[in-house]
Amino acid sequence: MVYSFRPYLFVSRYSLYAVFLLGCLQIQLGVICSVGIWILSEAKLQAAQAHQTWKSPSELTKQVTTINPESAEQYSKPLPYRLKSTPILLAAPENFNPDLRLPRSLPEPPQNSSPPSLPEPQQNSSPPSLPKPPQQNSSPPTTATEAKTPDAVLESIHTDYHYQTDNFGQTNFFLEPTVQFRLRNGNKIFFKTGFNFFEQRGVESITNFPLQVGWQGKIGQVTLQTAAGVDVFNRLPTAINLNVKVDVPISPPRVSSSGRLLSAVIISGNLEQEPYKSNARTLDNQITAWRFGPDLYWQIDRNTSLFSSLRLGNYNDGNSEVQSFSRLERKFGQFSLAANLFTWSYDRDLERTSGYFSPPDFLVYNGEVAWEGDIAQFLRCRLAANLGRQRLKGEFDNANTYQTRCTVKLSPSIEADLSYSFSNIRNKETDGSAYGGNSFTGQLRVKF
Numbered sequence: 001m002v003y004s005f006r007p008y009l010f011v012s013r014y015s016l017y018a019v020f021l022l023g024c025l026q027i028q029l030g031v032i033c034s035v036g037i038w039i040l041s042e043a044k045l046q047a048a049q050a051h052q053t054w055k056s057p058s059e060l061t062k063q064v065t066t067i068n069p070e071s072a073e074q075y076s077k078p079l080p081y082r083l084k085s086t087p088i089l090l091a092a093p094e095n096f097n098p099d100l101r102l103p104r105s106l107p108e109p110p111q112n113s114s115p116p117s118l119p120e121p122q123q124n125s126s127p128p129s130l131p132k133p134p135q136q137n138s139s140p141p142t143t144a145t146e147a148k149t150p151d152a153v154l155e156s157i158h159t160d161y162h163y164q165t166d167n168f169g170q171t172n173f174f175l176e177p178t179v180q181f182r183l184r185n186g187n188k189i190f191f192k193t194g195f196n197f198f199e200q201r202g203v204e205s206i207t208n209f210p211l212q213v214g215w216q217g218k219i220g221q222v223t224l225q226t227a228a229g230v231d232v233f234n235r236l237p238t239a240i241n242l243n244v245k246v247d248v249p250i251s252p253p254r255v256s257s258s259g260r261l262l263s264a265v266i267i268s269g270n271l272e273q274e275p276y277k278s279n280a281r282t283l284d285n286q287i288t289a290w291r292f293g294p295d296l297y298w299q300i301d302r303n304t305s306l307f308s309s310l311r312l313g314n315y316n317d318g319n320s321e322v323q324s325f326s327r328l329e330r331k332f333g334q335f336s337l338a339a340n341l342f343t344w345s346y347d348r349d350l351e352r353t354s355g356y357f358s359p360p361d362f363l364v365y366n367g368e369v370a371w372e373g374d375i376a377q378f379l380r381c382r383l384a385a386n387l388g389r390q391r392l393k394g395e396f397d398n399a400n401t402y403q404t405r406c407t408v409k410l411s412p413s414i415e416a417d418l419s420y421s422f423s424n425i426r427n428k429e430t431d432g433s434a435y436g437g438n439s440f441t442g443q444l445r446v447k448f
Contacts, residue, residue: 151351155188158445168428169201170279176210187217192229200280207234208277212241223247231275231303239288241274254298268295276315278427281355303331316352320347338368338388357428357443363391364399364425381406388427399425403405418442 159177164170183189196208212229228242246269253264269292276287281309300306306328313321314353322345329338342365346358366388374380382405390399405419419441426435 045363152183152189154179154443154448155182156180156447157444160194161440161444163440164437166428166435168427168430168435171197171199172279173197185217189217190214190216190227192227194251198277198278198283199278203280203284204235206236206280206283208232208283210241221249233283236283236286239275240288242259242272243272243274245270254342256302260302261299264299267298268297269293270295272313276356278356285317287354287355287356288316306330315354317350318348319350319354319358321345321358321405334371336368336370336372338370339365340368340388341365351429356424359392361391361393362426365389366401368398375406378409379406380409391427397424401425413447414445416442416444 001104049078113208124428154156155178157177160174162172162174166173174194174196176192176196178190178192180188180190190213192210192214196210197205198208199205209232210229212227213231214225214227216223216225218224223246225245226243228240231239231241233239248267248269250265250267251263253266254262256262272289272291274288275284276289278287289310291313293309296306296308306326308326309324311321311323313320313323322343324341324343326341327338329336342363344362345360345381349358349360350356351358366386368384368386370382370384372380382403383406384403386401386403387400389401392396401421401423403419403421405417407415407417409415419439421439421441423437423439424435425437427437428435
């Protein structure tokens with residue numbers, strides 16, 4: 001994703017030139033690879049169409065439609081879901097930006113796919129050519145060549161971008177492209193890599209290169225996704241990462257003729273293990289965590305939805321956590337109202353030693369008012385404000401978040417999201433000082 005500000009603005013003065021050069025090379029390489037894969041894929045498809053009769057992915061894939069930008073605020077729009085391994089609650093207070101990830105098998109715009117638990121489209125080959133009738137006077141009959149469906153077809157490339165700063169000198173930067181393929185049987189595989197950067201006062205900056213391979217498929221009505229990989233660091237040991245997610249529909253989803261989800265109940269099970277990428281100090285202490293727990297998504301009617309999530313966590317420093325999040329939302333045309341409730345508690349407060357925010361008792365509740373609509377045929381935007389309260393160690397304070405998000409449709413197969421949010425919901429101890437965090441997020445999506 002390309003943004004107007006420059007990544008080297010948040011790089012420490014000791015490594016400014018080196019990281020800037022490396023970041024530029026990373027971005028250029030990602031763009032070149034994406035374009036190269038796209039061109040190569042198109043060339044192969046054209047060649048195949050000249051000699052075979054199977055349908056190309058572009059014929060089998062529906063056009064991308066700009067709907068709602070991805071966030072926790074859009075559960076009731078039409079029906080795609082994104083193949084992502086991003087944990088739903090990671091550094092959970094930041095979810096009130098709001099940037100909560102939907103379960104992968106639930107409707108999450110603006111991708112375009114099948115509704116949850118419905119069969120996903122598969123590549124279908126044309127009937128094989130009939131053999132030619134035998135010739136009366138000449139050589140043996142010619143055997144016709146059967147059309148073959150490729151083992152894997154490039155389906156999409158999306159690049160996630162996240163840049164977060166606060167008024168206490170912490171900076172986290174993520175740039176992670178994911179390449180996704182659809183297999184002949186309809187299952188999917190994806191490859192994710194990227195460039196991440198962490199900077200914090202009093203800690204030497206850390207660079208991270210994630211590598212991950214994943215698979216998604218269906219077993220009956222159950223959707224299963226698994227992924228595993230490694231995280232490579234510039235000055236820390238390599239660490240493994242893995243996650244498993246199972247989505248089980250409790251009631252069959254009902255979909256309108258326009259593709260809008262009318263009702264559904266889906267329960268998900270999650271298991272994750274990875275380095276805790278909260279900040280540079282936490283990574284410097286080589287903190288890793290296991291997280292597991294269920295999610296519940298209930299589309300009550302076409303305009304009302306409920307999402308609830310519970311996570312239990314165990315850390316390699318001996319700490320443990322319990323966090324929960326619930327959201328009830330109601331749509332009124334282009335407007336929506338929502339109520340959010342978040343709780344988080346740790347067995348021990350180890351922020352001063354391990355580096356991560358580990359409150360023994362943290363509560364956030366707020367109400368949200370949002371508007372979303374088309375500014376132009378190619379541009380859709382959303383404005384939202386969350387107003388509420390937060391409690392930390394028995395002390396109450398205001399909890400407010402303001403967000404704007406826009407989706408730009410660059411072509412029928414290319415679109416981009418860009419979002420900015422400001423929040424005073426804490427994700428660290430501030431010793432009574434006011435907290436303020438800025439976040440830029442985005443995604444560039446290319447479908448084939």
